[in-house]
Amino acid sequence: MAEQRDHALLLRSIAYSDSSLILHCLTQQHGRISLMARGARRAKSPFRAALMPLFALQLRWKEPRTGSMGTLLEAQRFSALLPESMMLAGQTLLATASTLFPDGVSNGYAELQHACSLLSERSEDAGLCAATWVMLEQSGWTGDLNHCWHCVEPIDPNISMYWRQGHLLCSSCAKESGYKLYSGFRKTIASFMLQPNVSLKQEHITLWKMMIKDVFKTHQMRDSVGSI
Numbered sequence: 679m680a681e682q683r684d685h686a687l688l689l690r691s692i693a694y695s696d697s698s699l700i701l702h703c704l705t706q707q708h709g710r711i712s713l714m715a716r717g718a719r720r721a722k723s724p725f726r727a728a729l730m731p732l733f734a735l736q737l738r739w740k741e742p743r744t745g746s747m748g749t750l751l752e753a754q755r756f757s758a759l760l761p762e763s764m765m766l767a768g769q770t771l772l773a774t775a776s777t778l779f780p781d782g783v784s785n786g787y788a789e790l791q792h793a794c795s796l797l798s799e800r801s802e803d804a805g806l807c808a809a810t811w812v813m814l815e816q817s818g819w820t821g822d823l824n825h826c827w828h829c830v831e832p833i834d835p836n837i838s839m840y841w842r843q844g845h846l847l848c849s850s851c852a853k854e855s856g857y858k859l860y861s862g863f864r865k866t867i868a869s870f871m872l873q874p875n876v877s878l879k880q881e882h883i884t885l886w887k888m889m890i891k892d893v894f895k896t897h898q899m900r901d902s903v904g905s906i
């Protein structure tokens with residue numbers, strides 16, 4: 679069977695039998711894959727030190743004869759995606775990425791890397807909002823902040839919009855019902871996603887978190903950002 683090699687990020691690993699692990703990874707070229715890491719839980723396994731979440735990894739694996747799970751042959755660990763103090767917040771991002779980029783999708787690797795770099799340059803609370811929002815946008819769960827997500831009309835950044843049931847709406851689509859988002863809010867979070875030094879008010883962060891929860895609720899998925 680063919681061997682493959684790729685850059686990868688570990689989403690999660692699940693114990694299998696007495697000594698092995700099943701890995702879920704986002705890879706640069708091969709999308710999301712599952713791999714069996716035989717013996718990875720043994721103390722002397724070379725996989726043990728390498729297989730860390732939130733680190734840049736390079737993996738080599740054998741493709742399966744049948745089914746979809748390959749066999750890990752080699753794992754190398756490179757730099758951390760986040761500073762040590764943010765590894766816990768990073769776990770929240772991994773859970774979100776796992777939901778947004780399920781089995782069979784070809785993207786996710788660059789998106790998760792981008793999200794980690796946004797988080798690493800910002801304060802944890804607001805940074806987690808920015809990182810999560812970027813992944814929501816890139817996976818198509820949300821639209822951009824300059825258009826109504828219903829009629830797709832471009833909306834001037836100085837005009838108020840409405841937030842309703844996980845959607846950003848113009849005033850004519852919202853018919854004045856929903857949570858009113860004043861223009862300052864959209865402008866502030868848009869520039870915060872581009873520049874880490876933009877200061878966000880606590881009320882903006884609280885509102886942003888509510889919107890993120892709403893998007894997950896609307897998609898009726900497990901709310902993996904519940905802890906932020």
Ligand SMILES: [Zn+2]
Binds near residue numbers: 829830847850851
């Ligand atoms: Zn509209």
